[in-house]
Amino acid sequence: MHVFVARHQTPVLLIVLLGAAVAISEVGGLDALQVTLVEMLIRVLVVVGLYVFIGNSGVISFGQVGFMCIGAYAAGWATAEPSFKQVMLQGLPELLQENQFSFPLAMAGAILLPAIVALLFGFAILRLNGIAASIATFAFLIIVNSIYSNWDSVTAGVSSLIGIPTPVGPWVALAFAAGGILVAHLFQMSRYGLLLRATREDGVAAKASGVHSVRMRLLAFVLSAALVGAGGGLYAQFLGILTVDTFYLSLSFITIAMLVVGGMGSLTGAVAGVIAVTVIVQLLRFGERGFPVGSALFKLPVGSGELGLGLLLALILIFRPNGLSGGKELALIRGPREMMPEGGAVAGARALQDDSNAVA
Amino acid sequence: MAALLEVENLSVRYGDLMALRSASLSVDEGEVVCIIGPNGAGKSTTLAAIAGGVRPVSGDIRLEGRSIVGRRPEHIARLRLSLVPEGRHIFGTLTVEENLQIGGYMLGDRAAARAGMERLLGHFPRLRERLRYPAARLSGGEQQMLAVARAVMTRPRLLLVDEPSLGLAPRIIDQIYEILLELRQREKLTLLINEQSSARILKFADRIYVLRGGAVQVEGRAADLRDGEAIHRAYFGFGTQDSAPAETAA
Numbered sequence: 001m002h003v004f005v006a007r008h009q010t011p012v013l014l015i016v017l018l019g020a021a022v023a024i025s026e027v028g029g030l031d032a033l034q035v036t037l038v039e040m041l042i043r044v045l046v047v048v049g050l051y052v053f054i055g056n057s058g059v060i061s062f063g064q065v066g067f068m069c070i071g072a073y074a075a076g077w078a079t080a081e082p083s084f085k086q087v088m089l090q091g092l093p094e095l096l097q098e099n100q101f102s103f104p105l106a107m108a109g110a111i112l113l114p115a116i117v118a119l120l121f122g123f124a125i126l127r128l129n130g131i132a133a134s135i136a137t138f139a140f141l142i143i144v145n146s147i148y149s150n151w152d153s154v155t156a157g158v159s160s161l162i163g164i165p166t167p168v169g170p171w172v173a174l175a176f177a178a179g180g181i182l183v184a185h186l187f188q189m190s191r192y193g194l195l196l197r198a199t200r201e202d203g204v205a206a207k208a209s210g211v212h213s214v215r216m217r218l219l220a221f222v223l224s225a226a227l228v229g230a231g232g233g234l235y236a237q238f239l240g241i242l243t244v245d246t247f248y249l250s251l252s253f254i255t256i257a258m259l260v261v262g263g264m265g266s267l268t269g270a271v272a273g274v275i276a277v278t279v280i281v282q283l284l285r286f287g288e289r290g291f292p293v294g295s296a297l298f299k300l301p302v303g304s305g306e307l308g309l310g311l312l313l314a315l316i317l318i319f320r321p322n323g324l325s326g327g328k329e330l331a332l333i334r335g336p337r338e339m340m341p342e343g344g345a346v347a348g349a350r351a352l353q354d355d356s357n358a359v360a
Numbered sequence: 361m362a363a364l365l366e367v368e369n370l371s372v373r374y375g376d377l378m379a380l381r382s383a384s385l386s387v388d389e390g391e392v393v394c395i396i397g398p399n400g401a402g403k404s405t406t407l408a409a410i411a412g413g414v415r416p417v418s419g420d421i422r423l424e425g426r427s428i429v430g431r432r433p434e435h436i437a438r439l440r441l442s443l444v445p446e447g448r449h450i451f452g453t454l455t456v457e458e459n460l461q462i463g464g465y466m467l468g469d470r471a472a473a474r475a476g477m478e479r480l481l482g483h484f485p486r487l488r489e490r491l492r493y494p495a496a497r498l499s500g501g502e503q504q505m506l507a508v509a510r511a512v513m514t515r516p517r518l519l520l521v522d523e524p525s526l527g528l529a530p531r532i533i534d535q536i537y538e539i540l541l542e543l544r545q546r547e548k549l550t551l552l553i554n555e556q557s558s559a560r561i562l563k564f565a566d567r568i569y570v571l572r573g574g575a576v577q578v579e580g581r582a583a584d585l586r587d588g589e590a591i592h593r594a595y596f597g598f599g600t601q602d603s604a605p606a607e608t609a610a
Contacts, residue, residue: 191461191465194454194458194461194462194465195462195465197451197453197454198451198454198458198462201450201451201452201453201454202449202450202451202452204413204445204449205445205449205450205451205507205510206451206462207412207413207432207433207434207437208411208433208437208442208443208444208445208449208511209437209462209463209465209466209510209511209514210434210437210438210465210466210514211434211462211465212434213434265453327453
């Protein structure tokens with residue numbers, strides 16, 4: 001029992017934390033915060049999705065937001081007003097054009113379609129290692145953006161896809177964020193998660209231990225795409241309107257920044273990064289709008305939000321290269337499994353050692 | 361009966377360099393065979409080729425009579441032909457226990473893997489003490505032991521060990537060979553080991569191949585080579601009794 005609690009406490013703690021934030025805003029009637037809160041929870045789902053692949057495989061992907069785009073449009077196709085679809089999206093299959101599907105079906109599409117695309121695309125690129133793989137994922141983001149910007153009869157091109165019902169509020173977003181955290185946790189505790197981290201640590205040794213690196217990476221890539229796609233589906237049904245450029249460089253940058261700030265070595269890091277970046281950017285935006293200090297109006301220059309994010313990222317990279325979490329997981333009970341320190345300390349220990357001392 | 365492992369006329373080329381020239385060797389079930397030779401002799405290349413890490417230009421490699429040339433390393437590992445790579449390739453941020461589990465997953469039998477780990481840790485008391493440590497925190501000798509233990513977790517039919525003594529203090533090397541000897545007796549391991557230093561190996565091995573310039577110079581039973589003369593000649597191109605090196609180039 002103790003072992004069970006110790007093993008699975010992290011996701012529960014993270015979910016309780018996010019749930020408390022939602023509850024406080026609901027009870028306190030902080031309606032102004034609601035939009036920010038829902039966006040934050042959706043980003044938790046997306047960044048946790050990023051973490052499933054990037055954190056465990058060690059391969060940085062710039063393209064996961066492409067799956068968010070695919071998921072968002074899948075949900076949009078399913079739920080937008082038939083009258084809009086019949087006029088603007090004549091390239092869609094009739095079944096989609098003429099019907100308006102329910103929220104659960106739309107979410108199923110937003111999960112399945114990105115997962116299928118990830119399976120096909122991942123099969124092609126996951127043999128690549130390191131920066132080559134990262135560049136290929138970046139190319140994927142550009143490909144998705146080009147297709148969705150130009151396939152007018154299906155995506156409405158650069159004009160917007162409108163008429164999507166918006167059933168997504170804080171509780172729905174929380175439920176999906178919680179689901180994402182649980183999936184990521186179970187994956188990381190599973191043998192597949194462990195085998196994938198083994199390929200991250202040492203490719204030669206992983207092969208010598210019979211680990212199929214490509215297969216493990218592909219599994220995480222598909223799972224990641226499913227989670228990120230679900231985030232896209234939620235986002236579509238939160239905004240009610242979709243444009244392709246929402247899911248491009250700036251969102252890709254901010255989600256990766258969140259993962260880096262939180263620390264890509266742990267699930268806690270992924271969640272903490274979203275919270276930290278959201279809070280800081282919101283505070284700076286608040287400053288940009290101006291607030292009274294005594295009789296004067298204090299106002300930060302426009303663009304402080306972006307600048308602040310850049311500065312935060314630079315500071316983190318300099319002073320805490322493993323992110324806020326430092327690769328550790330949130331835990332109240334110390335389990336039999338000690339937390340794994342990553343990065344600096346380990347790299348130091350890996351350096352040449354005096355064997356006779358260490359063994360004596 | 362065919363040998364467990366047969367390597368026949370194996371040649372490997374790295375660009376312009378012929379790393380192996382038609383080398384042949386064999387390992388019988390239960391044997392301990394060592395490949396010795398100076399730097400650049402082709403020892404690591406031989407093991408890498410057997411384990412699927414490099415593709416030979418010609419020649420054949422057979423495990424129990426079946427050719428395994430051209431198979432990918434993870435497939436060969438699944439035939440339970442396990443390589444301990446040179447230079448302690450361990451999974452640094454994972455714990456010692458996780459490192460061992462990864463070796464055991466290949467068996468596909470959790471209970472057997474757990475029992476195997478328990479038995480194996482009997483040979484590696486130092487690893488048992490450090491089960492929850494990140495592997496990168498271990499000393500160099502402990503890391504080498506972990507690399508060996510992880511490979512043994514796969515219950516190999518043949519264990520390939522690439523220079524286990526590399527960069528380790530003599531006392532640690534002795535410990536590692538003691539453990540290998542123990543494993544050989546208790547787990548009935550068949551071993552193919554690469555080494556640079558011959559003295560220790562001559563006591564440890566059943567048979568020896570001396571490799572130089574990518575070709576097998578001498579092969580024979582370790583007992584017959586113990587005076588060192590043949591090995592010295594193979595290593596350096598001249599014997600200890602010769603007055604002067606007439607020709608040192610290969």
